[in-house]
Amino acid sequence: MAKKVFISAGGSGIGRCIAEAFLNNDDEVFICDINAQSLEQCQKDYPKLHIYACDLAEPEQIKLMFAEAIKKLGHIDVLVNNTGISGPTIAADELSFDDWNTVINLNLNSTFLITQLAIPLLKQSGAGVIINMSSIAGRLGYPYRLAYSTSKWGLIGFTKTLSMELGADNIRVNAILPGAVDGDRVQRVLQARADVAQSSLEKVTQNALKNQSLKYFVNPKHIADLCLFLASDSGRSISGQILPIDGDKQCLS
Numbered sequence: 001m002a003k004k005v006f007i008s009a010g011g012s013g014i015g016r017c018i019a020e021a022f023l024n025n026d027d028e029v030f031i032c033d034i035n036a037q038s039l040e041q042c043q044k045d046y047p048k049l050h051i052y053a054c055d056l057a058e059p060e061q062i063k064l065m066f067a068e069a070i071k072k073l074g075h076i077d078v079l080v081n082n083t084g085i086s087g088p089t090i091a092a093d094e095l096s097f098d099d100w101n102t103v104i105n106l107n108l109n110s111t112f113l114i115t116q117l118a119i120p121l122l123k124q125s126g127a128g129v130i131i132n133m134s135s136i137a138g139r140l141g142y143p144y145r146l147a148y149s150t151s152k153w154g155l156i157g158f159t160k161t162l163s164m165e166l167g168a169d170n171i172r173v174n175a176i177l178p179g180a181v182d183g184d185r186v187q188r189v190l191q192a193r194a195d196v197a198q199s200s201l202e203k204v205t206q207n208a209l210k211n212q213s214l215k216y217f218v219n220p221k222h223i224a225d226l227c228l229f230l231a232s233d234s235g236r237s238i239s240g241q242i243l244p245i246d247g248d249k250q251c252l253s
């Protein structure tokens with residue numbers, strides 16, 4: 001039976017890829033995002049998709065958005081908490097309180113609020129699934145990204161605790177921890193590193209992959225596949241798990 005799927009920050013990147021995977025599975029999908037243009041493009045590509053433009057940093061906007069999601073979906077079978085910004089790359093003693101708050105607010109507070117609103121609708125499902133998008137920075141330390149790493153470790157406690165609280169309602173809660181994801185962004189970062197070091201893109205790429213077993217970056221489609229698996233019957237006994245998808249990265253460098 002078609003699942004009702006809610007994905008936060010689903011207008012582009014990993015979130016869009018997850019939305020496409022569920023849509024291609026004939027599921028009903030609702031996405032929200034701050035970028036109205038990306039949402040419109042998604043809607044053009046997938047006319048059946050439900051979209052909503054809002055700033056997830058604003059609790060009042062989340063509440064309005066959620067009321068619309070309830071109207072469209074009725075109940076929720078799968079909640080994908082995909083929202084996450086990285087914030088500045090800066091030493092801890094130079095990180096401003098405002099920047100700290102911006103990251104914590106979007107990555108944790110908005111995720112809390114959406115989840116709290118979704119819990120009664122997930123209970124109606126009878127077999128609800130929550131997937132929290134953490135990061136390799138939620139498993140390892142990440143110098144110069146203190147707020148990001150703290151928020152992603154925070155999602156681990158969020159996942160573990162909710163799994164225990166919601167298990168009796170047959171709601172499963174897991175976290176996915178991607179490593180660096182392939183795409184334009186990684187390529188731009190590597191090219192910039194190569195330019196600064198007066199090195200080649202190939203050498204810088206090899207260096208970036210040296211502390212990981214599989215010698216390629218994570219494809220966002222593989223993350224979407226993991227979401228499909230977790231949301232499917234095949235994943236029905238899996239809850240409270242912390243699932244790295246990073247080619248077995250041993251350390252961040």
Ligand SMILES: NC(=O)c1ccc[n+]([C@@H]2O[C@H](COP(=O)([O-])OP(=O)(O)OC[C@H]3O[C@@H](n4cnc5c(N)ncnc54)[C@H](O)[C@@H]3O)[C@@H](O)[C@H]2O)c1
Nearest residue numbers: 009011012013014033034035055056082083084135180181
């Ligand atoms: N890309 C990676 O290498 C990587 C690695 C590990 C974990 N992650 C995590 O995966 C998730 C998705 O990452 P991504 O790289 O696809 O992100 P991204 O930077 O491509 O952004 C995804 C979406 O978030 C939206 N967004 C940003 N601020 C918003 C706001 N205030 N309100 C509503 N929407 C907003 C953007 O418009 C965009 O469509 C994040 O939680 C990220 O931390 C990403």
